Amino acid sequence: MKKLILPLAALAFMASCNNAPKNEASDSNATTETSAATANEGIGVIKFEDAAFDFGSIKEGEVVKHDFIFTNTGNAPVILAQVSASCGCTTPKYTSEPVLPGKEGVITVEFNSENQVGQQQKIITVASNAESNIMTVQLKGTVNPKS
Known part of the structure; x- marks a missing residue:
């Protein structure tokens, strides 16, 4: 039983680590989109x-x-x-x-x-x-x- 708990704990830890970069990437994309929208403001056509x-x-x-x-x-x-x-x-x-x-x-x-x-x-x-x-x-x- 102890042999199963350690790998499951490690798997859960790794899974939670993988979620953090995805959220940061999503936040990064939102920031990039906001910056792009701001950069396009103030353009004559x-x-x-x-x-x-x-x-x-x-x-x-x-x-x-x-x-x-x-x-x-x-x-x-x-x-x-x-x-x-x-x-x-x-x-x-x-x-x-x-x-x-x-x-x-x-x-x-x-x-x-x-x-x-x-x-x-x-x-x-x-x-x-x-x-x-x-x-x-x-x-x-x-x-x-x-x-």
Whole structure:
């Protein structure tokens, strides 16, 4: 009988030891999840009304102007750090003040079609502190040669 009690006591002790790390792991996971949730608080999110604008067909030399309007759907201000175009014929101007949650910002793009005959696709890259910190919008269409 004594031979059975010692192994059973050892087994019970080991079983109780195994429960402690599982509880600590569960507590650790809960802490990690809480930390992750806290880390995600305070992030701005850019949502464009339209991420592409097709200006259709124009004659060479015409200037196309379009406003890319976006809303900050996050819960922290969005700051546009840099907005650049893929070509010197395209000039972006943008909101320089922080865009508060729920508010709108704008990126105005001008495309000068001089010497840009044919199908056109101009990419505008937007760098910000938002959740997706690098985004793109595009301007596209066809430029017909001067008559």
